[in-house]
Amino acid sequence: MCDCDNILPQGTVKEKHYFNCQTLWKGEPLRNPDGTTRLPNKHIDRESHDILYHLNLSTNDDLEAMFGDVKFVCTGGTEHRLRAFALYMAQLLDLPYNEDNLVNITKLSKRYAMFKVGPVLAFNHGIGIPSMTTALQEVIKLLFHAKVKNPIIIRLGSCGGVGVEPGDVIISSWGLNGLLEKNYVSYVLGEERRYPTYLDTRLAQELQALTSPDDGFQILIGGTLAADDYYRGQGRLDGPFCDYTEADKMEFLHKLYAAGVRNIEMEATAFAAFTHQAGIRSAIVCVALLNRFNGDQIKTSKKGIEEFEANIMKVVGRFIQNYEKNKRK
Numbered sequence: 075m076c077d078c079d080n081i082l083p084q085g086t087v088k089e090k091h092y093f094n095c096q097t098l099w100k101g102e103p104l105r106n107p108d109g110t111t112r113l114p115n116k117h118i119d120r121e122s123h124d125i126l127y128h129l130n131l132s133t134n135d136d137l138e139a140m141f142g143d144v145k146f147v148c149t150g151g152t153e154h155r156l157r158a159f160a161l162y163m164a165q166l167l168d169l170p171y172n173e174d175n176l177v178n179i180t181k182l183s184k185r186y187a188m189f190k191v192g193p194v195l196a197f198n199h200g201i202g203i204p205s206m207t208t209a210l211q212e213v214i215k216l217l218f219h220a221k222v223k224n225p226i227i228i229r230l231g232s233c234g235g236v237g238v239e240p241g242d243v244i245i246s247s248w249g250l251n252g253l254l255e256k257n258y259v260s261y262v263l264g265e266e267r268r269y270p271t272y273l274d275t276r277l278a279q280e281l282q283a284l285t286s287p288d289d290g291f292q293i294l295i296g297g298t299l300a301a302d303d304y305y306r307g308q309g310r311l312d313g314p315f316c317d318y319t320e321a322d323k324m325e326f327l328h329k330l331y332a333a334g335v336r337n338i339e340m341e342a343t344a345f346a347a348f349t350h351q352a353g354i355r356s357a358i359v360c361v362a363l364l365n366r367f368n369g370d371q372i373k374t375s376k377k378g379i380e381e382f383e384a385n386i387m388k389v390v391g392r393f394i395q396n397y398e399k400n401k402r403k
């Protein structure tokens with residue numbers, strides 16, 4: 075039995091099912107029959123006391139009452155972007171939140187910020203994989219403890235475009251590590267582990283299909299290089315250290331482009347690997363701040379960057395609004 079949510083009418087996108095539709099399950103089910111998350115870690119169960127330290131939440135809080143109705147979990151680097159997104163979603167979904175009454179739920183953690191407007195939970199994850207995975211793993215546990223059903227996690231990020239113009243939006247098809255492999259490499263108990271970094275193709279196609287001719291920007295699907303460093307790790311010439319030539323850099327960017335990579339950011343591999351392992355549908359939607367074929371420094375004003383960031387909010391907002399509209403039918 076197919077249990078895909080249909081955000082768009084059937085047949086609108088090529089991929090028939092979400093990656094974790096029941097019809098595609100092999101081996102252990104990824105979710106419980108009611109859609110709640112099954113955590114692969116058997117040390118954590120619903121009975122045990124669990125502290126979500128960096129979120130300043132724990133199972134002593136009534137997590138189900140606070141978060142049980144969440145459907146969309148949206149994340150991104152900065153508190154500013156995620157707060158703006160939560161307020162934007164409140165407007166689109168006609169919910170009574172504004173600058174004055176929107177609460178940062180995790181304010182006392184003094185680390186990450188989190189906002190909730192109706193079915194949308196928005197939190198920021200900082201820069202890079204270790205910061206992102208710390209927040210993301212606690213949010214995955216939060217979804218488990220709160221018995222959230224069939225959540226969708228979307229990262230709204232900024233990136234360097236590879237042959238993509240500033241303002242255009244890239245939806246990641248997969249994440250690539252620094253060795254250009256579709257793996258997230260991590261070290262566990264003194265050993266190297268590799269986790270695949272594919273994202274939900276159907277979700278990416280649905281997000282892209284909601285494009286409008288009036289947008290004024292393109293929405294592409296492409297591979298994403300997740301670098302562990304903003305400067306040398308992304309082949310920049312403007313860091314404090316540089317041990318390669320401009321020709322080497324250009325050769326690398328062309329190699330990326332030929333491999334189907336369309337953007338560079340700093341989280342995609344781990345984000346794809348962790349959400350996949352948790353059996354949670356996810357997508358990465360990034361706006362290009364520059365085309366790396368044309369340079370390394372971001373010359374756009376802060377106001378211009380905010381305008382670019384509005385593009386990813388538009389794409390993700392439209393998707394959530396459609397879902398909510400279909401649900402009410």
Ligand code: URA
Pocket residue numbers: 232233234235304308338339340363
């Ligand atoms: N974020 C990155 O990681 N790289 C860029 O070039 C821009 C934003």
